[in-house]
Amino acid sequence: MAAVVVGFVILLRNIDINRLQAVLLHAAWLPLGGAALASFGILMSKSWAWQRLLAPTHHAQVTTVTRITLLSYAASIIVPFRGGEVLRVLLLDRDCKVPPLHAATIAAAEKLLDVVAILLLAAPLPWLLPQLPASTGWWLALGGCAALGGL
Numbered sequence: 001m002a003a004v005v006v007g008f009v010i011l012l013r014n015i016d017i018n019r020l021q022a023v024l025l026h027a028a029w030l031p032l033g034g035a036a037l038a039s040f041g042i043l044m045s046k047s048w049a050w051q052r053l054l055a056p057t058h059h060a061q062v063t064t065v066t067r068i069t070l071l072s073y074a075a076s077i078i079v080p081f082r083g084g085e086v087l088r089v090l091l092l093d094r095d096c097k098v099p100p101l102h103a104a105t106i107a108a109a110e111k112l113l114d115v116v117a118i119l120l121l122a123a124p125l126p127w128l129l130p131q132l133p134a135s136t137g138w139w140l141a142l143g144g145c146a147a148l149g150g151l
Helices: 002-013 017-025 029-054 062-078 084-096 100-122 135-150
Strands: none
Touching: 002 062, 029 062, 029 100, 062 084, 084 100, 100 135
């Protein structure tokens, strides 16, 4: 928590408040609101998925897992090398008594599923953008096979 506060102070120290206010006054709020709503939905879905993955062995409330997910995402913005994932493992151990190895395994599976989802979204690119190099399709297929193999 202290790292989040320190990072927030560092961030605010370098922001020109007048320029920020001018930008916010001219922002397109409908797309921003839609993106925020979609992001919140994704976050809630991931929290629910974590809760379901933990359910067979540990009783964790969705609200607790959501709080931990929010904190880990916030920390990942500030701490290098996605340090928020380490925070998530530590908080799950502290708050829900989930062994660190169990939480780390679920985190790794989640990241592999993220890669698979991105590759599935990128799969039609060679057909949608024919000007891409022919090797793009092969690299996407190779990446998909590697991610599925890792999963």
